[in-house]
C-alpha cells in the first residue's frame with residue numbers, strides 16, 4: 001500500500017488511478033504530477049524561452065531533462081543544431097551583403 005499524493009488515502013502500489021479522488025498517479029497521464037515533480041528550469045515554457053534566447057546553449061536542459069526520452073533528446077538536438085546553423089549562415093550572408101554595399105560606396 002502507498003499513499004495517494006492528492007488525497008492521502010491508502011491505495012495499491014500498482015495503482016494507475018486513485019480510487020478515492022480519481023486522480024491519475026502516473027506522470028504521463030497527469031500533467032499536474034509531471035509539472036510539480038520537475039525543477040522550474042526543466043519546465044517546457046522555460047526551455048522554449050531559453051532556446052529562443054541562447055539557442056543551442058540551452059541544449060543541456062534537454063539532455064538532463066528527467067522525463068525526455070532518448071529519441072526526443074537526439075531529435076531535438078539535431079533539429080536545434082540544424083536550425084542554428086541555418087541562422088548562422090543567414091547572418092554571415094547578411095554581413096557580407098552589407099560589406100558589399102559599403103564597398104560600392106567606397107568606389108564612388
Ligand SMILES: [Zn+2]
Nearest residue numbers: 004007018021
Ligand atoms: Zn487520491
